Amino acid sequence: MSSNRRNTDRQEGELDGERIVELAVDRTAEPSERENEQLMQETDLQGQLSELRGFVARQREVVAKDSDSAKFTDLSNRILSATTRRRPSLVGDLRLVRDLVLLRCRQSVWVRLAAASLILHLAALPVVAWFVLREPAEPHRIFFAPPVVVEESPRLDEKIDAVDPDVVPMLEEENGRRLDAFEVANARRLERFSLHRWGAPDTANLSSDGLVERVLAARSSGINTGGWSELEELEDVSASPLAEALFVEALLDRAVLDDAALAGDQEALRAALERLRPVPSSEPSSATPLIRAAVLRAMELGFDSAELRILWRVDSWADAGVASRREQSGKPLSNRWFTEFEHASQGLARGAVLDAWLDGIPR
């Protein structure tokens, strides 16, 4: 009867059944001040609350007793071995690895950058492999080596073909010719190097006076500039032995330096050489050493003839070469040649070209 009375007289904010249950069950629920006063005044309500709390506590206790974790150890272990304690199998658990990679990527920006870089490189790998492994654009070069024919060495008892004695002189002559050609080419090469290396005194802007100076100027121009027009314009030089010797030297210079002019100068050289004659000992001349040096140089450079050998008392071409080197110290414009030239030109009037040749002696 009393509860019915309370129910009918219940006012706003006062305890009702649901609120009492809430206070008994929900641990976060706290009675208000008014509810506390009501509980203090109405002991039966307080008793109900206590009974309810006791009932709920007993049920929680029953559940707790029933929830003995020891009974479910196997189940817990099964769950753990399927989750946190799962280990990659022998063949590898790709899912676990993927999960780990994704986790690390989420945690670090550097890991994300590294992963992006790795993916980029892996993506580029097929392209690089294609470039490396593709067929070359050019066809393969085929090198062919002819089969080596092994000739058996003659046996000790095998008869070796002997050279016919009649052929020996011909072979010697042929060998001599080959040797001469080689030596002449060698001499020309050496002289060409020497002329290019040292050159001749510069007389380009100097006026020449007299036959010797004109020959010297023509020689300077030819050696230094390659222009031999002054040499071609010279008149007869036979009036002066010194001029004639210098003229032969200039022609030889041209033959050494200009292969194309060599053929055209053959005749002029031969004619000039024929004009040069040994000076009798009764008529000594200061130009004699220069004349002889010019002739020997010509012979060494291949302008050889039997007449010249007899005339200049040279036994062979080889002797001419040795003599030439002895006369000229191996160079067309050697110190020795200049010394002889200075001696030979003492009687001449000193012009600008001659001075240039005598003063600007290249060493």
Add this chain to the structure above:
Amino acid sequence: MRELWDRERDPLASLAKGDSGLFERFVVGETSTFVGFFRRLGADPEEAEDLTQDLFLKLYSQADHYVPRERFAPYAFRIARNAWIDRARRQSTRGKTISGTAGTGEEKEPLDILERTASAEPDAAHATAAREESDRLYAAMASLSTMHRAVFELGALQELSYSEVSELLDVPVGTVKSRMFYALRRLRELLGDGTEAAVGESLDGTVPSARSTEA
């Protein structure tokens, strides 16, 4: 729950940071909690263990995407309840019914348990007191409707607050209050608390008539 699992002790947040220790402790400590949870909802023992295992696997798989928005305990029970609902749907498609549904013939068996345990010899009852008590509780809860059972399980036994139960079950707090009221009254009647008359008299008398239709 045997331990307090709140935001400061959040197993999934800890797992997402690479520390699996708290999650392992949660598994070891609360496996029995969830087995009991599913048992009281109506699952048989084997099924309750399967559901519990699936629950932990699901929680573990969600660690990568987990964002803590509430206490962990309500979150875990939300996942557990969804698992239970999924299980119920699966069974309904197979033509089965969930045991213990109020108003069906299946509740006879749990009530039989109540009668048997109530008439058992005192010595035997004492020897197996714990087991019997839990069986009686299960049987009594099985007689509740699914909605009342869930409210009592989460609010009374798992000690979630009314607001947490309200959010979890997606019902108003007032509904939680009324369902808890009726669940508690029914359980006290069934479990023979010794205060049956007082409960029946006092709580019946304080319930607003408008709310009785809702429950």
